[in-house]
Structures are given as C-alpha cells and as structure tokens.
Amino acid sequence: MTVILVTGMSGTGKSTVLELLGRRGYRVVDTDYGDWIEHVPGSGGDGLEPQWRADRIDALIASHERSGEPLFIGGTVWNQGRFRSRFDEVVLLSVPLDVMLDRVARRDTNPFGKAPAERDRIVADAAVVEPMLRSSATVVVDTRRPLVDVVDQLASLAGPV
Numbered sequence: 103m104t105v106i107l108v109t110g111m112s113g114t115g116k117s118t119v120l121e122l123l124g125r126r127g128y129r130v131v132d133t134d135y136g137d138w139i140e141h142v143p144g145s146g147g148d149g150l151e152p153q154w155r156a157d158r159i160d161a162l163i164a165s166h167e168r169s170g171e172p173l174f175i176g177g178t179v180w181n182q183g184r185f186r187s188r189f190d191e192v193v194l195l196s197v198p199l200d201v202m203l204d205r206v207a208r209r210d211t212n213p214f215g216k217a218p219a220e221r222d223r224i225v226a227d228a229a230v231v232e233p234m235l236r237s238s239a240t241v242v243v244d245t246r247r248p249l250v251d252v253v254d255q256l257a258s259l260a261g262p263v
Contacts (some may be wrong), residue, residue: 104260105163108176111232113202113223113244115252119195120176122253124231127165127263131162133177133221134212153181163188174261179232183238191259194239197246199228 104231108116117132124130126154133139138158141150154177163185166173175189185235186192197205214220236242245252 103167104171104172104190106174106191106193106256106259107182107185107238108191108195108232108235109178109191109227109235110180110245111178111202111228112212113205113209114197115197115205115249116117116176116178116195117211117251118250119245119253119256120174121211121242122249123174124254126257128257128260130176131158133175133179138177140181148189152179153184154179155255156181156184159185172263174256174260178235187236191240192238193241193256193259194235194241195238195243195245195252196232197244199225201246202228203204 108120110116117134120130120132131138132153138144139152139155140155142153143149143237144151159175162175163173203215206212206221206224209215215224241255243252243255
C-alpha cells in the first residue's frame with residue numbers, strides 16, 4: 103500500500119492533479135476541502151494557520167494501510183511533517199512565483215489569491231515555506247510540464263489502481 107503526499111504552494115496544481123488521479127481510479131483526498139483542516143493561532147501571533155486535524159488524517163492513513171490501496175493526500179499545512187514517516191513519497195509540485203500568481207488570478211475553482219493581501223501571502227510563503235517543502239520532498243515535479251505527464255509520473259509512484 104502506498105500513501106503519497108502531494109504538496110506545494112497555491113497555484114502549483116495540487117487540486118487539478120488530484121482530480122485527474124481520481125478520474126484514473128486512485129483514492130484521493132484533497133484536504134483543502136471537507137473537514138480535514140482546523141485553524142490555530144500562528145507561531146508568530148500573526149493570525150490563524152491551517153493544520154490537519156490529526157485524528158482524521160491518522161484514521162485516513164490507517165484505513166488505507168489496512169486496505170492495500172494506493173492513496174494520494176493533497177495539502178500544505180504546518181503540521182504535515184508529523185505524518186512524514188507514514189508517507190511513502192512526498193511530492194512537491196512547483197512552479198516559479200510568476201506562474202503561481204498568474205494561475206491563482208485566473209482560476210475559478212478556489213477564491214484564494216484574488217485579494218491583494220492573499221497575493222502578498224503567496225509571495226511571502228513562496229520565499230519561506232516552499233524551501234521547507236522542497237527540503238522534505240522525495241520528488242519535485244515542475245507542473246509547467248504537460249498535465250498528462252505530471253499525472254503519469256505520480257501514478258507511476260503509486261503503482262496500478
């Protein structure tokens with residue numbers, strides 16, 4: 103059984119890639135949707151930070167450890183490292199900052215990144231958070247490549263459905 107974390111900054115294509123993996127028959131959970139995340143005070147006292155609800159993520163991974171089916175979990179939260187030992191692969195989806203900003207400006211599936219303060223947050227996170235994600239990734243994928251190639255690469259990490 104393979105559990106793969108798909109992580110990356112806003113606008114790198116996490117939700118799109120997960121949707122296409124799901125269409126291929128893989129079990130996918132995009133933690134940006136549903137009741138997977140709670141918001142807690144940030145370490146610097148600068149507002150609320152998203153974190154996974156540990157009990158729910160633990161139960162999700164445990165159920166798939168028993169099932170033997172591949173699982174893709176998508177998200178970028180400050181406590182994802184807590185589960186690092188349970189992921190067979192950590193895939194960082196990455197693109198240059200200008201591409202991220204262009205994508206979030208054009209997308210209609212998620213409102214985050216439209217407001218100036220949110221765009222400022224993306225710029226700041228790209229400078230601070232993305233390098234941390236990169237250092238813990240087992241695979242880095244540039245999502246400027248054709249989407250089918252990106253999805254094929256992730257599917258090859260999981261094996262057949």
